[in-house]
Amino acid sequence: MATPISLDLTADDRLAIEAALADFAAGIDENDPMILGPVFTADATLDFGPAARAMGIDFPVLEGRQGILDGVAASVGPMDTLHLATNVRVLHAEGDGLRVTASVNAIHHPRGVRDRHCTMHNRYDMTFVRSDAAWRMSRLVIENRFWSGDPQVMLGA
Numbered sequence: 342m343a344t345p346i347s348l349d350l351t352a353d354d355r356l357a358i359e360a361a362l363a364d365f366a367a368g369i370d371e372n373d374p375m376i377l378g379p380v381f382t383a384d385a386t387l388d389f390g391p392a393a394r395a396m397g398i399d400f401p402v403l404e405g406r407q408g409i410l411d412g413v414a415a416s417v418g419p420m421d422t423l424h425l426a427t428n429v430r431v432l433h434a435e436g437d438g439l440r441v442t443a444s445v446n447a448i449h450h451p452r453g454v455r456d457r458h459c460t461m462h463n464r465y466d467m468t469f470v471r472s473d474a475a476w477r478m479s480r481l482v483i484e485n486r487f488w489s490g491d492p493q494v495m496l497g498a
Contacts, residue, residue: 350431350439357476358469359429362443365478366424369417374410381406382472382479387413392463395485396492419497421450426465438470438479445483449494459494462486 361380368377381387386402387409393400403412428444443465450458468480 361476362426366426369424370422372418380478382477385479388482392483392485421452423448438468441467441469457491459490459492461488
């Protein structure tokens with residue numbers, strides 16, 4: 342049974358949430374499911390659709406930890422990427438979790454190609470829950486604020 346969450350978080354709680362977000366970025370940038378997988382709960386969802394639609398691209402909601410790992414490996418795994426997360430804010434308690442936002446700058450290049458890119462400046466809207474004594478992401482919605490470059494890079498083209 343879930344314990345109600347309050348915003349009386351310790352510094353360790355806040356650091357753990359920020360560390361999970363840093364692991365998300367590192368897991369993608371290093372194309373490493375061993376780093377990325379533990380960031381998510383088993384039933385997590387990742388919705389990149391709002392950001393993709395800003396560039397005229399369709400992208401399905403990824404469901405479950407394995408679905409997220411498979412979807413990320415297929416979509417950004419073949420790319421060289423750099424994700425920088427900042428301005429992490431714990432907004433409020435929501436059910437058995439915490440609503441958290443962050444600003445993320447994501448740079449995507451076709452592997453080994455430096456003269457084509459798609460750079461995205463996104464807002465991450467997340468829910469974190471305590472699971473197995475760790476803070477894990479149960480929901481991630483990626484909303485685009487603005488982008489530059491070639492959106493075809495995001496399609497592997």
